[in-house]
Amino acid sequence: MTRFNTPEPAHTRILLSEAGPPRPPRSPAFDNIAVMGGGAWGTALATVAAKAGRQVRLWLRDAETAAQIARHRRNPRYLGDTPLPENITPTTDLIAALRGAQAVLLVTPSTTVREMAGRIHALTTPKTPIFVCAKGIEAGSGLMMSEVVAEAAPGHIIGVVTGPTFAQETAAGLPTAVTIACNSPEQTPPASRAAARMAVALTTDSFRPYVSDDMAGVEVGGAVKNVIAIACGMLAGAGLGENMRAALITRGLDEMKELAARLGGRRETVTGLSGMGDLMLTCSSTKSRNFRYGHERGQGLREDQVFGGKPVLVEGRHNAVTVTDLARQLGLDMPICEMVRTIVTGESAISEAFAAYWGAPLEGELRALEIEIPHPAVAAVARRFDEVMP
Template sequence: MQNQKERAPASSGVSSGLDSSGLSQQALSVRPYQHIAVVGGGAWGTALAVVAARAGRDVRLWMRNAEQAAEMAETRTNKRYLGELPLPRGIRPMTDLAEALDGVEAVLLVTPSVTIREMAGRIGELAAPGVPIFVCAKGIEAGSGLLMSAVVEEAAPGRAIGTVTGPTFATETAAGHPTAVTVACTSGAQTPHHSRAAVRMALALTTGSFRPYVSDDMAGVEVGGAVKNVIAIACGILAGAGFGDNSRAAIITRGLDEMKELAVRLGGRRETVTGLGGLGDLILTCSSRQSRNFSYGFQRGQGIGDDAVFDGRPVVVEGRHNAVTVTDLARKLGLEMPICEMVRAITADGQPIAIAFANYWAGPIRGEPRALDMEFDHPAVEAVTRHFEDKFQ
């Protein structure tokens, strides 16, 4: 990849060494991964497989369900997750993990966060030494308080560990809507750009519609991915109750501040959280019913009980799990994350929504930014309580 000193003038075009895809000849000298295994055949795993195949890569897609894999091989669709969208021929669905990992150069691990430790251990045993694992699940492990990359590092030691994250809905990505992501990796932070696994994966996934950016701040991008689901539930609740854009903007902005503080405590950078893997993902997840977390919150805000959301179907809502693991970690670190605590009180502790929101909204008045060290009691606590009780009856 070119740095600013090496970048060709904008007016130079193809004559400066840019090919028709827009990649410089220097970037093309960095060899992208050609043989990639995607472990996990859900919506996002299949979408990433589609992207890689469109980029010309050889893609093996490992799936737990043999019937689903056989159907995909026959129909070239993943009807359960992506409907009738035709899948590229370069994707080979399979259920034998050893076969899926044989000879690959990199692995995209796209299973639910609660399965990451198990799957990373299996990959570590089966994949060739040196094959990096890009974990694409978002969250913090219960009990250990570890980010997903740290879980993979424990389960499959000695490998480069990365992630692909950002503001993405799987259906739009697979359909070819212009999409930007961050590809981050822990390896090679002190080495030239061309030797980083993140750059190789970024180049391997670049297509006409899919644009990666590269980062070496795994903590920053992972915290964004873990916390944004929790904030999305809060935004969904407000929207479901009939509150408008003012309310959502406030929760997004203050939620972003909580993300920044946690990222810094874990060794990340605040500016990373304002990028695609943080703010970008946060805005998307907090603004659309396509998000399971926002949709869950929306239904709760409408007065639907926890057991009745999604018509009682067992839909995975990562933010409910994340609300507990994020706040457990924050408490351990002595960090205040009031929005995440509010969501935890509602989803895990069974606190009435009106009380939880009133407690948050009537919290002490503080300075913004935090460097303005000031705090005083809210002067209208009773009015706040009445306001939310009237709305969430």
Template sequence: MRPDTRPPQPYEQIAVIGGGAWGTALASVAARSGRHVRLWLRDEALADDIAAGRGNTRYLEGIELPRGIHPTTDLARALDGADAVLLVTPSTTVRDMAQRIGDVAAPGAPIFVCAKGIEAHTGLLMSEVAAEAAPGRAIGTVTGPTFATETAAGHPTAVTVACTSGVRVPPRDRAATRMAISLATGAFRPYVSNDMPGVEVGGAVKNVIAIACGILEGAGFGENSRAAIITRGLDEMKELAVKLGGARETVTGLGGLGDLMLTCSSRQSRNFSYGFQRGQGLGDEEVFGGKPVVVEGRHNAITVTDLARLLGITMPISEMVRAIVADGEPIGDAFATYWAAPIRAEPRALDLEIAHPAIEAVTKRFEDLNG
């Protein structure tokens, strides 16, 4: 039998639902790749700005967008003729938007959910939420270490494209492969995966870990502290992903470790920046100058730990962040509780747990964070 050398077929017409920074960045990538792109936005004035060539003046100020993006505030028009859909709205709106898309989009058009998180009260990943809301459709995601401004500006960027579809379909014909080909440009390099739990858990948990890293840097701690939190946070990602049927290998890829490293290392990340300001002593209502900025990690801290508790697994860093952002525990007390936990082995096969011998010293080390 000859090997299958047919080139994968890209999706020629893509609807991007959501005109925030990341939605507009993905629309830019698709347009540069030669796709016909319709971008749905709620704000008519913003749609007019994009149509007039002024760019996304609210979320990507100063970034020149490529031609080929057709903005609209009419959802039916955005979806008309679309071969595939990129759903790029906040996680709390995914269920409603996926249902609306499922009712209107052409039969067979897959939905790639680009929001990251776990739904409150159900414990469902975003792909599972979309699958419930738009039954019968292939559901995927585009995720990885990305800042929207750099992606829109054409900086070299790598992502993972994953999808639930295609168990009986050759890999080159699966929805994830076709979307990867549809988005590939000289700067935007996609990888393909069939492990939805693995890539989605990374996207949800990394926001929580980034808050912890931001707090430590804001409080004046250095790279040792951040490296410790990133490494042990990665372990929490793996634990949850495997429990949900994902592979540990996936979590060390772009959608897990890659996204974690980026989000935990830059104040461009709203989650890291939020934590940094809290670490400097600002109250929850004072961060970002009191402006209503969406910080997904605050919401994720609750939904991630709710799911972990339900599944019977331990995620101590995520629990620490939840204690701070949701339960109002003083930052110093929360970090002291984490740092003074019993000493354990890293290899899970080595069954070891010893009470921390310096609990009082740990408490003293972090007491200044209480303000």
């Protein structure tokens, strides 16, 4: 019994105290950052970078919003009365925004990423890394956003910033975690890669980045989660409870994993912030435009009636088509995304699409288990969804 009370030799304690724990290598931060896009998320990221002590130039298309930020340190159009740091310099001049930038955060809608990446490439050197913060797959090409940027801006190191974030909360300083990935050469020490440098540049007391080298795995979550969120919003709007939402989130995560693996990503990446984390957040709150869109459609509103008839960008409507186009090209079955596609394109009524999904043949939960059994209550499923969904 005495062995548990034997003191550690004094010389050992002294050596440990003097040596201390091993220190990880330092990663030099990017000190001058250009943020392309003055919407909610672009302004929130500019706020994070500024609070972390960086000099930030925020490029906006709208001169009135730029003037509001310059005069009142507010972006009322997107972030209400949230105060913005003084070291954010708003501008509508792309040349001025990019001058001297050590890194670029590209935070424009996915449909404009190719155009903006080309303009950035023309005004910077390949030494300037570009981090794309838009989520999705490009129509026609089937390329992820990082691949689009790589085509439009050859020679640049390309990175991705993604994760479960609501811009308003991030800008207000509520705790937020993201994943940052990049395609830095493998021979570059991990702490010196662009992803690590951007992680250090954005870290504050409330904003915590994690670093990844799995570009494909990280991007798939952002492309698919909005589609699943629309489905979850629709069933919530129709009053179908929480059980089915849990099923859609879980099965949607499986669709993400399969797509990531086909694109060369790692399945475990999808269980992280960029996949599961983003999926859980987007599928559970009307703060998400995609969930809210689905919720209002599930309540019976027509396409032209959602959001009070205002033109609101809902990335999931676009992603539903681009994701399933890519899945079909790869020979991959993504039934939830296919269900949402038929709804947003007008091919099926919501009740018909959900009934077709829920009444599909029974199958093994693991895809390796090859089993398919005809659903024994297809007619009852159709009646059930027809009663509660538009």
